[in-house]
Amino acid sequence: MSLTTDLKKGAGAYLYIFIAHDANMGNAIMTKRTNQIINLQAISHLPTAPSFDELVAIVRDGIVERYGMTPNDVLSKIYNLAIKPKVGAINPDLEGLEIDTTDTTTGTKAKTNFWGDVASVVEWIVKILASLGVVNSKSKDETTPLSNDWGNIPTDSNMTSAGIGTYLPYVFGAAIVYTLFTNGTKK
Numbered sequence: 001m002s003l004t005t006d007l008k009k010g011a012g013a014y015l016y017i018f019i020a021h022d023a024n025m026g027n028a029i030m031t032k033r034t035n036q037i038i039n040l041q042a043i044s045h046l047p048t049a050p051s052f053d054e055l056v057a058i059v060r061d062g063i064v065e066r067y068g069m070t071p072n073d074v075l076s077k078i079y080n081l082a083i084k085p086k087v088g089a090i091n092p093d094l095e096g097l098e099i100d101t102t103d104t105t106t107g108t109k110a111k112t113n114f115w116g117d118v119a120s121v122v123e124w125i126v127k128i129l130a131s132l133g134v135v136n137s138k139s140k141d142e143t144t145p146l147s148n149d150w151g152n153i154p155t156d157s158n159m160t161s162a163g164i165g166t167y168l169p170y171v172f173g174a175a176i177v178y179t180l181f182t183n184g185t186k187k
Contacts, residue, residue: 003043003046003049003132006124006125006128007043007055007058007062007125008058008059008061008062008065009062009066009105010121011058011059011060011061011062011063011066012062012063012067012114012118012121013036013118013121013125013144013145014039014040014059014143015063015074015075015145016032016036016145017036017037017040017056017059018060018072024153025153026149026153028148028149029149029153032143032145032149035142039129039134040052042134043055043132043134046134059071065102066101066102066117067100067101067102067114068101069099074099074114077097077099078094078114078150079150079153081093081097081150082094082151082153083153094147094150095115095147097113097114097115097147098112098114099112099113100112101117115145115146115147118145119144122140123140
């Protein structure tokens with residue numbers, strides 16, 4: 001296998017590079033985002049390695065192939081689960097995030113725990129990159145996306161895209177006020 005193929009298969013391990021640099025996502029996520037970018041930059045400096053932009057495209061394509069969603073869609077799904085009310089310290093919806101996956105080698109489709117899927121490729125990616133001199137054993141913990149990264153994110157983190165559901169209560173409220181004021185003046 002080639003570096004490109006390996007990186008594409010392990011693309012979920014680099015999900016955080018698709019979070020905006022100015023997102024208010026908390027220290028754990030933003031630190032891991034920075035470390036993931038540093039790893040990709042180090043890879044891009046290897047002889048015959050793709051450029052950084054090409055590596056980002058490879059990671060994006062790998063996520064789309066594996067999960068059938070763009071990186072932003074995966075991040076939005078995680079974020080929307082993370083901000084749901086939880087009981088105690090655990091958010092069972094986030095911990096048990098199941099996502100449709102496609103094995104990029106065989107084409108087999110399955111429902112997989114997202115976090116377990118990422119963890120299963122991280123060890124393998126770390127070994128490959130360590131053999132290239134890119135990653136040390138410490139960087140695995142500082143780069144791997146984990147469900148507990150999302151435990152204390154601010155709800156104003158600019159990760160959501162507003163849909164009609166966001167504005168529907170305001171539309172209904174405005175309609176009620178309008179109706180009250182216009183019906184009260186009719187004779």
